[in-house]
Amino acid sequence: MTTADEAHVVPLxxxxxxxxxxxxxxxxxxxPVTRDDGSIAWLMVHHSLDGRETSEQLQ
Ligand SMILES: [Zn+2]
Incomplete structure (x- = not known):
C-alpha cells in the first residue's frame, strides 16, 4: 500500500x-495531512517497540 503520498516517521x-x-x-x-495544494498525504507514524508505551498503559 506504499504510495508516493506517504511519509514515514520512525523512532530512532x-x-x-x-x-x-x-x-x-x-x-x-x-x-492524514493536508498539503499546501489542498491534496491529502499520509504520515505513517511508527511506534517504538522498546516497551515504553506498554508500561504506560499498565500504570
Ligand atoms: Zn514500524
Whole structure:
C-alpha cells in the first residue's frame, strides 16, 4: 500500500528495524495531512517497540 503520498516517521535507536516499504510489525498509525495544494498525504507514524508505551498503559 506504499504510495508516493506517504511519509514515514520512525523512532530512532529502536530495538527493531522498521519496514517503511511494506507492512511494518509495529502497525504504524496513518495520519492524514493536508498539503499546501489542498491534496491529502499520509504520515505513517511508527511506534517504538522498546516497551515504553506498554508500561504506560499498565500504570
Ligand atoms: Zn514500524
Amino acid at each position: 535507536n529502536d530495538l527493531i528495524e522498521h519496514d517503511t516499504e511494506g507492512d511494518c510489525v509495529c502497525v504504524p498509525e496513518a495520519r
